[in-house]
Amino acid sequence: MSLHYGHCLLSIPGPSTIPERVLSAMHRPSPNIYAGELHDITATLFPDLKTVARTSGEAAIYIGNGHGAWEGALANCLSKGDKVLVLGTGRFAIGWGELGAQLGLDVELMDFGDLTDADPAKVEERLRSDHQHEIKALLTVQTDTASSVQNDIPALRKALDDSQHPALFMVDCIASLGCEPHEMDRWGVDVMVAACQKGLMTPAGIAFVFFNEKAAQARKNADLVTSYWDWQPRANPEIYYQQFCGTAPTHHIYGLRAALDMLVHEEGIEAAWKRHETFARAYWAAIEAWGRGGAFRANIENPERRSRAVTTVRTGKGEGTRLRDWCERIAGVTLGIPLGLGTPGSEEWDAAFRIGHMGHLNVPMVMGTLGAMDAGLKALDIPHGSGALEAATAVIAVHGQS
Ligand SMILES: *Cc1c(COP(=O)(O)O)cnc(C)c1O
Numbered sequence: 001m002s003l004h005y006g007h008c009l010l011s012i013p014g015p016s017t018i019p020e021r022v023l024s025a026m027h028r029p030s031p032n033i034y035a036g037e038l039h040d041i042t043a044t045l046f047p048d049l050k051t052v053a054r055t056s057g058e059a060a061i062y063i064g065n066g067h068g069a070w071e072g073a074l075a076n077c078l079s080k081g082d083k084v085l086v087l088g089t090g091r092f093a094i095g096w097g098e099l100g101a102q103l104g105l106d107v108e109l110m111d112f113g114d115l116t117d118a119d120p121a122k123v124e125e126r127l128r129s130d131h132q133h134e135i136k137a138l139l140t141v142q143t144d145t146a147s148s149v150q151n152d153i154p155a156l157r158k159a160l161d162d163s164q165h166p167a168l169f170m171v172d173c174i175a176s177l178g179c180e181p182h183e184m185d186r187w188g189v190d191v192m193v194a195a196c197q198k199g200l201m202t203p204a205g206i207a208f209v210f211f212n213e214k215a216a217q218a219r220k221n222a223d224l225v226t227s228y229w230d231w232q233p234r235a236n237p238e239i240y241y242q243q244f245c246g247t248a249p250t251h252h253i254y255g256l257r258a259a260l261d262m263l264v265h266e267e268g269i270e271a272a273w274k275r276h277e278t279f280a281r282a283y284w285a286a287i288e289a290w291g292r293g294g295a296f297r298a299n300i301e302n303p304e305r306r307s308r309a310v311t312t313v314r315t316g317k318g319e320g321t322r323l324r325d326w327c328e329r330i331a332g333v334t335l336g337i338p339l340g341l342g343t344p345g346s347e348e349w350d351a352a353f354r355i356g357h358m359g360h361l362n363v364p365m366v367m368g369t370l371g372a373m374d375a376g377l378k379a380l381d382i383p384h385g386s387g388a389l390e391a392a393t394a395v396i397a398v399h400g401q402s
Contacts, residue, residue, distance in 0.1 A: 004332030011369045012336035013145045013175060013310035015197040015204050016359035018255075022202055025258035026251040033248050039240050041257050042248065048260040049208060052177060052200075052269055053192060055184035057212040060231035063249045066174040069193035069207035070096050071103070072229045077168055077191060077215055078136055079223040080104035085126065085167070087118035087140040087156070090147030091340030096139055096172060103224055108135070114147040114341060117305045124159035133166055137191075141172040142182060146339040148312035148354065149300050150180065157188040168218060174198060178263055179276040179309035179358045190215045196252065199272075199309065201259040201359045206252045211235075273308075278399035279357045279366050280308040285395045286370050286388035287313055290377065293385030295319065299352070309358035312338065314351060316383070321350040323376045330379070331372035363396055 010017055031038045049059050062068050078084065081104065086097035088111035101107045110126060112118050118140060127135065138160060143150050153171060160169055170191040173182055177192075178199025184192050191211045197204035209231055211219075219225065219232065233242035240248075263272055284303060290296040295316030300306045313320065320338065327333040335353050342348030357366065370392050377384045 002330050004328075004330060006332055008332040008334070009365060009368055009372075010334050011356050011365075012334055013198070013354055013356035013358060016199070016201060016356060017361065017365070018203055019201055019259065019262065019360045021262065022255045022258045026203075026255040028251070028254065031250055033250060034240075038248060038250060038253060042240070042243065042253055045253070045256060045260065048264045050210070051264050052260070053173075053184045053194070053210050054182060054186065055192070055210050055212070057185065057210055058216065058231070058235040060209045060211075060234035061244065062207040062209070062234070063205060063244060063252075064195075064207040065197070065204050066172075066193070066195040066207060067099065069174065069195055069209055070099050070172070072207065072209045072231065073170055073191050073193045073211075074100050074103055074105065074137075075222065075224040075226065075229040076209070076211070076231050077170070077218040077222050078103075078105060079221065081106055082136040083108060083134045084137045084139055085110060085123075085135045087123065087138070087151070088112055089116070089118050089141065089149045089151060090114055090144030092144045092146055092172065092174075093139065093141045094340075096141070100139070115149075115299065115301070117149050117151045118156065120152060120155040120159045123156060124163050127159060127163035127165040127167070130165065135165070135167045137168040137170050139170050139172075141175075143173075143176040143180060143307040143309055145175040145307075145310050145354075146312070146341070147299060148307045148310045150176070150305055150307045152305070153182070153189065154187050161188070168215060175307065175309050175358065178269070178272060180307065181273050184210060185212070196256055196259075198358050200256065200263070202252060202255045206249055206256060274399070275361070276308040276357065278396060279361055280306065280311065281399070282366055282392040282395040283311050283355055283357060283370070285391035286374075287311070289386070289388040289391040290384040294377075294383035296384060309356070310336070311355045311357065312341075313353055313355065315353070316351060317347060318350045319380075319382045320353040322380050323373060323382065324353045326376040326380055327372050331376065333369050333372040335369075335373075366396075367392065
């Protein structure tokens, strides 16, 4: 029997749930792209995006997904053969490095594995050993959506500063922007990349590259950049057409405008961070309760270094895939597949899954996902501790008092 004939929940780490308001804003005929409202609305996006990123620097918008932002960021700052240091903490940081290698960069990977964040002391040691300053950029993710680790961005900045290393600091916030605290300027991030389909609640299709003055200087010598990827006319167009190097992403502009109204002007970015913190902790409390009578545990042991937007869960043999399948087929809740943990169908892969808790999310959505999982554990006879739902509501109640 299937019980999923209702509003289905997509609890995967991107794309995230799209608010009805965003969808409605997009439901319209194509606008004039040469003058009028579309131009005015586009201009209003930039200050709000910078509010979300906490930067007074520049922003470029691309029609693209996260991979597009990765390429745009590298192309504007680097030249063929340049050395970049990539901090591997899961599939996503490594993927950014692989893309860099395809562009002709000399990529050095420091792999910290799937279970912890990048160790700032080891990074500092490596930077100090680079006497000739061959490393032109340090690439890291804030939240790696595969392992669900959250790197300590200020500590990594400090590693650069303490070693007096001039490399550009480039950070992927695709999963974390709008969900987890990020202070681009205060933390000394030179280039930050993001996309619209996670914390920004808009259908996949727009990517962002934020950059400061130091990165803008690097742009002058970068030989990888092409007119399509050039962030300069996108950030400071002389005519509207240059802003997207062609036709604007018309409907996404309306959708993103609605999403930023909600995030920046109604909820407020700091309140959104707190909301994500609460829901992440509710999920962790439930996982901990289940784990007291079974094999479930959060992949990242240290709560401080866990993402607030996604949680990777490790389970007993086969349990991850079985539960994920049950939740989708029977209960109408889609959980995320594991990424970078074994290959599909392998033992490691079948003993993990991911929960996305990013973007447009409230109490019934979190408790609905947790309730479906709890029922699935019982239906499938997967050993688990009791009290998970109560543990989650207790967290929500405490955070809901303020
Ligand atoms: C989702 C994600 C990406 C990839 O984004 P796409 O839109 O799928 O290209 C890259 N990095 C992180 C941290 C992500 O969460």
